[in-house]
Amino acid sequence: MYILGxxxxxxxxxxxxxxxxxxxxxxxxxxxxxxxGIVPREAAKHHYRKAPEIIKSAxxxxxxxxxxxxxxxxxxxxxxxxxxxxxxxxxxxxxxxYKKPIIGVNHCIGHIEIGRLMxxxxxxxxxxxxxxxxxxxxxLNKRYAVFGETQDIGVGNLLDRxxxxxxxxxxAGPEIERLSNGGREYIRFPYxxxxxxxxxxxxxxYVKNIIGIKRREDVCFSLQETVFSMLIEASERAMAYCxxxxxxxxxxxxxxxxxxxxxxxxxxxxxAEFRALxxxxxxxNGAMIAYTGYLMMNEGKTEIRPRPRFRTDVxxxxxx
Amino acid sequence: xxxxxxxAEAELYKEDGVIIKxxxxxxxxxxxxxxxxRISRNAREFAIMKRCHESGIDTPRPIKLDIKGRIYMExxxxxxxxxxxxxxxxxxxADMLWRLHSLxxxxxxxxxxxxxxxxxxxxxxxxxxxxxxxxxxxxxSDLFLLKKALASKHPEQxxxxxxxxxxxxxxxxxxxxxxxxxxxxxxxxxRRYYESY
Numbered sequence: 001m002y003i004l005g006x007x008x009x010x011x012x013x014x015x016x017x018x019x020x021x022x023x024x025x026x027x028x029x030x031x032x033x034x035x036x037g038i039v040p041r042e043a044a045k046h047h048y049r050k051a052p053e054i055i056k057s058a059x060x061x062x063x064x065x066x067x068x069x070x071x072x073x074x075x076x077x078x079x080x081x082x083x084x085x086x087x088x089x090x091x092x093x094x095x096x097x098y099k100k101p102i103i104g105v106n107h108c109i110g111h112i113e114i115g116r117l118m119x120x121x122x123x124x125x126x127x128x129x130x131x132x133x134x135x136x137x138x139x140l141n142k143r144y145a146v147f148g149e150t151q152d153i154g155v156g157n158l159l160d161r162x163x164x165x166x167x168x169x170x171x172a173g174p175e176i177e178r179l180s181n182g183g184r185e186y187i188r189f190p191y192x193x194x195x196x197x198x199x200x201x202x203x204x205x206y207v208k209n210i211i212g213i214k215r216r217e218d219v220c221f222s223l224q225e226t227v228f229s230m231l232i233e234a235s236e237r238a239m240a241y242c243x244x245x246x247x248x249x250x251x252x253x254x255x256x257x258x259x260x261x262x263x264x265x266x267x268x269x270x271x272a273e274f275r276a277l278x279x280x281x282x283x284x285n286g287a288m289i290a291y292t293g294y295l296m297m298n299e300g301k302t303e304i305r306p307r308p309r310f311r312t313d314v315x316x317x318x319x320x
Numbered sequence: 321x322x323x324x325x326x327x328a329e330a331e332l333y334k335e336d337g338v339i340i341k342x343x344x345x346x347x348x349x350x351x352x353x354x355x356x357x358r359i360s361r362n363a364r365e366f367a368i369m370k371r372c373h374e375s376g377i378d379t380p381r382p383i384k385l386d387i388k389g390r391i392y393m394e395x396x397x398x399x400x401x402x403x404x405x406x407x408x409x410x411x412x413x414a415d416m417l418w419r420l421h422s423l424x425x426x427x428x429x430x431x432x433x434x435x436x437x438x439x440x441x442x443x444x445x446x447x448x449x450x451x452x453x454x455x456x457x458x459x460x461s462d463l464f465l466l467k468k469a470l471a472s473k474h475p476e477q478x479x480x481x482x483x484x485x486x487x488x489x490x491x492x493x494x495x496x497x498x499x500x501x502x503x504x505x506x507x508x509x510x511r512r513y514y515e516s517y
Contacts, residue, residue: 240328
């Protein structure tokens with residue numbers, strides 16, 4: 001059977017198709033603001049405009065037609081409301097037109113499931129880091145329990161905000177990574193870890209005060225080292241606490257090679273397993289929604305509506 | 321010297337009935353950061369443990385801090401609360417946490433794995449993230465972390481356990497409870513994706 005998944009929680013509109021075992025296609029287009037961050041209304045407009053073309057190219061590369069799709073899956077949240085509305089309304093329209101069932105999927109669980117599929121790890125701790133999300137998740141008692149998370153802003157959000165202070169356009173992650181390679185001096189930033197939770201707002205304020213005094217390269221270098229050390233330490237705490245022996249890093253920030261290197265080193269030191277994910281599947285994509293839709297096929301029916309604050313740990317998992 | 325456990329940031333050894341806690345070097349962190357963190361945490365943990373033990377809070381007796389930064393402490397024969405969880409112990413946890421807070425100390429990582437049950441008493445361990453503070457916000461952060469640790473690790477009993485805990489804590493803290501509670505509410509609604517509607 002074929003499942004078509006639609007992802008539109010933030011600035012990426014993605015469509016993926018799966019037959020349940022393999023990912024047949026994974027197409028996307030990302031809204032790039034000319035300046036500043038994501039303006040919800042403009043991002044949603046982009047999604048509506050791009051939807052037909054991306055669905056078409058996803059169908060083409062999977063080699064099927066819309067009539068052959070057996071089920072639709074949409075990402076319900078968490079995310080930006082106006083962007084979610086775009087994906088959900090496109091999905092609902094298609095499901096009514098072709099008289100096929102539709103299923104709502106939690107975006108974060110999509111990231112987890114595609115990560116498990118791609119690495120082959122059965123029961124890992126997942127460090128999910130993106131613009132808006134920073135969560136340390138693991139499976140426990142029919143839930144993906146969130147053990148650690150940010151108490152204020154997401155890590156990608158912090159990188160973008162620092163980027164803006166340094167005059168780097170959105171998304172700032174890749175440029176910060178490039179600049180950090182020229183770092184020579186380590187500046188001690190606030191290192192805030194509370195149990196398995198982290199907090200980033202103190203770092204933002206700190207950076208605000210040293211901009212223009214310290215070299216850009218050193219700021220980026222120290223920022224990466226501090227923030228990623230906090231995340232890896234929190235992940236390690238979760239692994240020790242739950243007795244899990246593998247780690248997956250996913251989400252947009254997982255494209256950073258320094259973060260992956262740290263994850264690898266941490267796992268090597270504790271004798272745990274680590275495998276870096278392909279960039280194709282770390283960022284937001286439609287394939288993860290399609291695949292999670294396939295897994296959740298037999299779960300109870302839920303109302304299909306955007307849920308901007310959809311928490312990971314409220315979904316009951318019966319398929320594992 | 322035999323190794324008895326590997327935690328998140330330290331290895332525990334046992335020698336002649338004494339527990340030795342060794343905060344190991346972390347290869348993923350750069351040296352400057354790693355050393356600074358380990359040195360400050362070792363010193364703080366030892367000092368706070370000593371202060372707690374002298375004040376009569378149930379915690380292993382710290383013996384010494386050697387030059388290599390290893391902490392020697394008394395062995396407590398018991399099991400972590402997380403391994404055999406029972407909400408019956410929550411009253412004792414509340415008493416202990418309030419005594420700690422009234423001393424001006426915040427634990428920083430109050431999970432059930434950091435509480436040892438031994439002969440009907442509950443011992444608090446692992447002060448690596450502890451610090452001195454009397455601010456209501458910091459105290460609330462301890463309650464918040466405990467509440468989350470209960471909900472994620474012991475979901476079936478979390479509600480009853482937390483209720484038991486908080487009513488006892490409220491009684492202990494008296495008129496200081498109100499600001500702590502308001503910070504706690506604030507923390508819960510501030511974090512991302514609080515589905516209030």
